[in-house]
């Protein structure tokens with residue numbers, strides 16, 4: 497017996513093993529959640545009510561034997577309910593809101609697409625740990641791009657128009673009348689499209705340096721028939737235009753190599769009374785205050801996606817996804833902004849406002 501085993505407290509070990517078996521279960525079940533998303537298993541259950549595996553398989557064109565195994569994992573996870581008398585599986589309204597309804601503000605399905613990319617890209621990130629080099633956004637598995645868009649969209653849909661824009665000084669009034677807006681690092685453009693739909697008198701341009709994302713955003717705008725929005729490939733430090741009334745950055749400032757350079761560029765592109773809105777992952781300023789469930793999720797993505805993305809670009813400041821308001825404020829004011837404040841927040845987002 498080693499010194500280490502001698503000093504082990506069995507009760508503490510039991511407690512820790514209980515937590516770790518739970519975590520192992522969550523990790524192994526995450527691939528089954530993704531399968532459920534891709535095959536429409538949750539939506540079928542939400543639409544039809546309690547189903548036997550045979551009925552769920554029939555409705556989704558899948559194999560009954562696989563569905564039985566999947567459903568048992570989901571019931572053991574607490575993601576589905578099970579009625580032993582009827583041998584039927586079902587989704588409670590709360591489970592349905594999280595897994596089945598992409599329009600619900602608490603839909604988490606998108607997160608599981610992103611998790612798939614973390615494993616697909618792990619060898620590259622492991623190498624980057626040794627070399628200190630970055631991994632650029634566009635080099636990630638494509639699950640990441642749709643996963644990020646799916647993950648953030650419910651929160652933008654629930655909060656952007658009703659709460660976040662009104663929380664900015666004077667912005668809602670300008671947008672209603674007709675304003676000129678740039679959405680930088682827009683990805684698939686869900687934030688841009690929501691604003692363009694809500695404010696038809698204003699014009700919007702979404703910029704991102706990732707061309708496939710700009711193609712997807714353009715396609716979504718066309719599908720919605722929106723004529724007041726365009727998308728263009730451009731970097732945060734050199735996007736075109738001038739005298740914008742509002743420039744928005746949704747969950748992307750910390751991914752950039754030179755966020756201070758971006759801040760200087762935004763300062764130069766805003767009208768004198770314009771507003772820079774920065775939405776960043778929720779974080780406290782003190783590192784140890786982020787050692788909680790939300791911080792845990794963000795530190796995972798920060799290690800595997802955000803920090804490598806920043807390190808792959810010029811300067812490579814690598815703010816990380818848990819930089820917090822104080823650190824972001826330093827970057828923003830270094831770009832020439834004199835006013836900076838927290839305008840709103842949710843458990844997942846900080847909404848920051850900067851003025852000249």
Ligand SMILES: C[S@@+](CC[C@H](N)C(=O)[O-])C[C@H]1O[C@@H](n2cnc3c(N)ncnc32)[C@H](O)[C@@H]1O
Pocket residue numbers: 633644645648649680681682683684685686687703704705706709730731732733745746747748751752753805809
């Ligand atoms: C986490 S995603 C957020 C996308 C979108 N804003 C959203 O909320 O769904 C970060 C985005 O920032 C973009 N990005 C990163 N660095 C950039 C840069 N220097 N210039 C322009 N876009 C950048 C990436 O291509 C990616 O689309």
